[in-house]
Amino acid sequence: MTNLQRFDVGARLSEMAIHHGTVYLAGQVPDDATQDIRGQTAQVLAMIDRLLARAGSDKSRLLMVQIFLPDLADFDGMNAVWDAWVAPGNAPPRATVQARLARPEWKIEVVATAAVA
Numbered sequence: 001m002t003n004l005q006r007f008d009v010g011a012r013l014s015e016m017a018i019h020h021g022t023v024y025l026a027g028q029v030p031d032d033a034t035q036d037i038r039g040q041t042a043q044v045l046a047m048i049d050r051l052l053a054r055a056g057s058d059k060s061r062l063l064m065v066q067i068f069l070p071d072l073a074d075f076d077g078m079n080a081v082w083d084a085w086v087a088p089g090n091a092p093p094r095a096t097v098q099a100r101l102a103r104p105e106w107k108i109e110v111v112a113t114a115a116v117a
Contacts (some may be wrong), residue, residue, distance in 0.1 A: 066112075
């Protein structure tokens with residue numbers, strides 16, 4: 001028997017999986033892609049907060065974050081929202097890369113891994 005839970009399982013992917021005390025999130029993208037990078041970043045970080053809460057975790061327990069931006073000109077705007085959101089003293093290891101996303105209206109996608117509290 002494995003210690004594996006999946007959440008919001010669809011035909012293609014699960015939004016989240018927990019295995020041996022580690023929470024793995026699928027790439028989170030904005031619901032309202034009409035917003036600028038700040039608005040889209042805030043949406044995505046709120047989604048991460050909600051998923052981590054369901055898993056019994058929170059942003060202070062992030063182990064690794066990967067951020068994908070189609071346009072690196074959005075880097076400063078994304079960081080302004082990130083800096084206000086990240087748990088003080090608990091900034092996780094992070095990578096930010098330029099990448100083409102599945103939908104052209106998306107300005108950001110974030111993949112996160114965290115420890116269960």
